[in-house]
Amino acid sequence: MKILIYSLFIVLSDQVSKYLVLSTLGFERTKNIIPNLLNFTLVQNKGAAFSLFSNSTNFLTITSVVASLLLITIILRSPPKSYWNFIGLAYLLGGTVGNGIDRLFKGYVLDFLELVPINFPIFNLADVSINIAVICFIIDIIKHKSKIYY
Template sequence: MIVYFLIAGIIVLDQLTKILIQRNFALHESLGVIENVFHITFVPNYGAAFGILKDKTFFFILTSLIVIISFLFYLKYVPKEKKILRYALVLQIGGAVGNLIDRIRLGYVIDFLDFRVWPVFNVADMAIVFGVGLLIYQILLIPERG
């Protein structure tokens, strides 16, 4: 049950930060938090990571729904002892839902975390990346017993 609260928490944090950006920044407006290192920049992302497959919104909505439903189904069968795997799925589901909400509501994803050496991203993207990192850790570095 706690995993569903964690998923909801990721979604809420992601959506709240995006609403704050949308209400307080014009498109492409940027605020230097640490000049030339970290900026808050409102960027609409009409594609996937790094803006690839631009304007394929229906494809991303459909793919996101398939992934979210598959991961939720799989999560039900992951033993509670496999905490890293469970957290990996929770992070990925929460992030995917956060970006899915944007795609359905706006037709694009709101990105705003701008480190100037990497494409602009958001809280949902961070959750997905950390989830994938945990999944890789689980698969490659934790041996199966039994």
């Protein structure tokens, strides 16, 4: 159950951050947050990561719902056996549900974090969470392999 509570916290953080940026900034405006590093620029992303599958809202919505339900099933049936796997699953579920809520209720994902010095797609906290999950899974694999060989 702890993992679902952590995931819920991630979902709430993602949704509240999107709401706050939307209500204070609105679309098509940019607010510099950290000079030469970070802007808030709210955009509607109708695709997936790096705008893949643009304008495939129905497909991406169904994929988000199915992935979220699959993750919940995995978590409940086979609880994580390591700290890094636990954290990774919590962040992955939180990020997947966060963006899934946008797709389900808005038809697009709200992205707002813009890294100024590089030409990188605008993203949100759910995207950050999914990337943290990948890092956690990699750490878990490395730690698990090191136990096998030593």
